[in-house]
Amino acid sequence: MRAVACVLFILSLVWDSVRADNSISSLKMAAASWEGELPCKEWNCECAFKQRGCCCAATDLQEVEDQIFHKVMDLSRRVFQLGDTILEVLGGIRVAFTASMSHKKTCFGPFTRSTPIPYNLLTFNHGSGYNPALGIFTAPRPGLYSFSFSVYSKVQGEGEKMYYKVQLMRNGEAVVSTWEDNREDSEDSSSQTVLLSLEQGGQVYVQLLSGRQLCGNIEGLNTFSGALIYPTLT
Incomplete structure (x- = not known):
């Protein structure tokens, strides 16, 4: 002009x-x-x-x-810096794991007391909340979590009893469970998924009840996984 x-x-x-x-x-x-x-x-x-x-x-x-x-170059630089900051924040709250039981030649159980199932084959463990040696997940931060587990078992011989009961435990209390108790099935599987609110340090694990057992080629078929849906304020 x-x-x-x-x-x-x-x-x-x-x-x-x-x-x-x-x-x-x-x-x-x-x-x-x-x-x-x-x-x-x-x-x-x-x-x-x-x-x-x-x-x-x-x-x-x-x-x-x-x-x-x-000004455009400065704005672009600031956008990239913001992106890096967001990734750092997200990385700090990223919590997820999935694990499965390794192959066993003998049955897992029966035991005289209820026992946490050792899902010792880790696929990933973001946030290091899951302990494969103990089979226990400890929440690194408070929030709403999703947990899933699957159970598979096969009887050793014809006419044997399918007899298992598995429970998802939160801080020592049963939340959900799955079981089988019959002589008609030679093998069976089941699964459960649940949303749980946890405080920091809260523990979740899957246990086999006393007197029960999981048999057969259970590798990759007995799994336990969890993930943080969103964090909550303490």
Whole structure:
């Protein structure tokens, strides 16, 4: 807009001198010979008449362009920094695990007391909340968690009794369970999923009740997993 105003101003100043001959050449000569004060002190007559869009505003426009470029680059840098910060925060609250029982040639159980099941084959353990040696998950931070477990067992021989009961425990108390007690099935499986609210340090594990057993090729079929859905304030 400044460039257009500048050109119009000059044309208005020199119009009287070129009224008889209004060619571009005459306008150029008249503008170049003008000795009065111009609102555009850096007016370049040669530039203005030969290159479209080139005028005394070019320097100002270049400065504006540079300012915009630097602001965009600074904004881009800040966005990347924000992204890194978000990733750091998310990494700090990422809690999830999944594990399974390894292959056993003999049955797991029976035991004289209820026993935590050792899911010792870890697929991943983000947040290091799960202890594969004990089979116990300890919440590293308070929040709402999702837990799932699957159970599989197969009797040793025809006519043997399918006899197991598995419970998901929270801080020593049973939350959900699954079981089988019959002689009709040679093998069976089941699963459970539950949402639990935990305080920091709260413990969750899956246990086999006393007197029960899990048999057969249980590798990869008996699993335990959990994940933080969202953290809560302490």
